[in-house]
Amino acid sequence: MKKPRISTNRNAIEIKDHYKSKVTGITNELSQWKIANERLTSSDLKQNITLLHGSADDLNQMLPSKDRFDYITSIDSAYHYNTRWHFLESAFKRLNLQGSIGLYDLAIAADFLHKASPIQKNIFKFVCDTVSIPIQNLVTVEEYEEHMEDIGFEDVQIEQLDRRLVFGGLSRSFDQQYTTAMKYGIGVSLSNRIFLKVSSFLFGLLGSKPWLVPIIVKGVKQHEEEYDGP
Ligand SMILES: C[S@@+](CC[C@H](N)C(=O)[O-])C[C@H]1O[C@@H](n2cnc3c(N)ncnc32)[C@H](O)[C@@H]1O
Numbered sequence: 770m771k772k773p774r775i776s777t778n779r780n781a782i783e784i785k786d787h788y789k790s791k792v793t794g795i796t797n798e799l800s801q802w803k804i805a806n807e808r809l810t811s812s813d814l815k816q817n818i819t820l821l822h823g824s825a826d827d828l829n830q831m832l833p834s835k836d837r838f839d840y841i842t843s844i845d846s847a848y849h850y851n852t853r854w855h856f857l858e859s860a861f862k863r864l865n866l867q868g869s870i871g872l873y874d875l876a877i878a879a880d881f882l883h884k885a886s887p888i889q890k891n892i893f894k895f896v897c898d899t900v901s902i903p904i905q906n907l908v909t910v911e912e913y914e915e916h917m918e919d920i921g922f923e924d925v926q927i928e929q930l931d932r933r934l935v936f937g938g939l940s941r942s943f944d945q946q947y948t949t950a951m952k953y954g955i956g957v958s959l960s961n962r963i964f965l966k967v968s969s970f971l972f973g974l975l976g977s978k979p980w981l982v983p984i985i986v987k988g989v990k991q992h993e994e995e996y997d998g999p
Contacts, residue, residue, distance in 0.1 A: 781805065793818075794819070802820060802821075805820050837864065844872070854916055871987050877908060881980045921990065922988030924989045928985040932979070940973035
């Protein structure tokens with residue numbers, strides 16, 4: 770059995786099975802936590818997976834002080850944390866030496882940040898508030914890398930993904946779900962139909978406009994404290 774990893778979303782079972790490791794998962798959504806717990810049906814799952822309900826903003830408040838991890842992941846969620854930087858600082862402290870962090874996350878496009886008019890910026894801030902993204906989390910890829918290094922991560926790699934594939938793909942997927950539900954007469958409530966349509970529209974917009982950059986972020990902890998170089 771490999772050393773434990775921490776997962777901040779609901780993919781704990783897949784991670785445990787694939788990597789044969791112990792997993793701790795955190796979600797702030799009570800219903801998600803309850804459903805995920807109900808899936809821990811066997812003693813193998815119960816022994817190897819711990820699911821916590823609470824915020825991943827600050828891992829020190831969520832986890833017993835002795836807990837350390839080889840890997841910490843946050844897939845499609847760190848941009849919601851208040852703030853992502855507090856999460857990364859606490860994650861750094863909780864990693865074993867040579868342990869690493871991996872995220873799917875979002876950055877803001879440098880051109881949009883620097884060239885947007887005050888009105889555009891206010892609209893963008895309103896959208897971020899509405900979808901619970903603290904404005905401090907929206908930084909460019911370069912600024913993201915600097916924050917990671919300031920926290921102490923080394924070998925930082927940030928891969929920029931094609932927004933048309935990521936957001937455009939999500940938009941098409943929401944559209945498909947809507948079309949399938951309508952075609953086969955699957956009962957979908959009005960609020961869910963509106964949700965599917967609005968999500969498809971918003972992700973379509975993000976896919977076509979150079980505002981946000983979907984990114985994969987990696988970093989390794991090679992020293993206990995912030996490293997100033999040789
Ligand atoms: C956009 S969804 C991504 C879901 C993910 N891609 C998946 O398939 O499960 C964002 C997720 O982040 C979680 N989240 C947001 N803020 C959080 C926080 N402060 N602590 C823990 N989880 C949080 C939410 O519960 C939600 O499930």
